[in-house]
Amino acid sequence: MATAAEVKRLREETNAGVMDCKRALEETGGDIEKAKKWLHEKGIAGAEKKAERETSQGLVESYIHAGGRIGVLVEVNCETDFVGRTEGFRTLVHDVALQIAGIPTTLAITEDELPKDAEGPVEETVLMKQQFIKDGSRTIEQLVKEVIAKTGENIRVRRFTRYELGQ
Numbered sequence: 001m002a003t004a005a006e007v008k009r010l011r012e013e014t015n016a017g018v019m020d021c022k023r024a025l026e027e028t029g030g031d032i033e034k035a036k037k038w039l040h041e042k043g044i045a046g047a048e049k050k051a052e053r054e055t056s057q058g059l060v061e062s063y064i065h066a067g068g069r070i071g072v073l074v075e076v077n078c079e080t081d082f083v084g085r086t087e088g089f090r091t092l093v094h095d096v097a098l099q100i101a102g103i104p105t106t107l108a109i110t111e112d113e114l115p116k117d118a119e120g121p122v123e124e125t126v127l128m129k130q131q132f133i134k135d136g137s138r139t140i141e142q143l144v145k146e147v148i149a150k151t152g153e154n155i156r157v158r159r160f161t162r163y164e165l166g167q
Helices: 006-016 017-028 032-050 085-104 140-151
Strands: 058-067 070-078 135-139 157-163
Touching: 006 017, 017 032, 017 140, 032 140, 058 135, 070 085, 085 140, 085 157, 135 140
Parallel strands: none
Antiparallel strands: 058 070, 070 157
16 A cells, blocks of 8 residues: 555656556555556556547747747647646647757648658658657657646647748
8 A cells, every 4th residue: 555655756756646646556566666657658548538539728839949040839729728827738838839940841740731742751740750859768749648648638739830031
């Protein structure tokens, strides 16, 4: 049985709910690292179930880079305005805008939206398949799923526009 201190520590390290932390510790015999992995796996699985839920709230973020030479507008949606105002969601939206600014080959959000005449590997042209520029061990898709797991809401990158001076 997990102690209150163990549950509290796991909750602080993962932002998961109290009952989820307790269950994770019980499932892993009190091993904090295994419990983190268990929560991560369950969170990603839960994100798949939420994928069909409607997203009509969220944020439009603007990001200007390279001394005003590159600009991005991106719309990221969630289910409620409450989640749309959270720090975790706002950070995700900013990171997505930063990703689009940093990868000029980004043409589409998903493979389904990729133009038929698009050139280049999917990992470079499709936003959700790109390695996150701040942490190459994760893709943008994994980053979004992690925030879905933390918030309990479906999140969708809806659309973006990238501007570069002279192009």
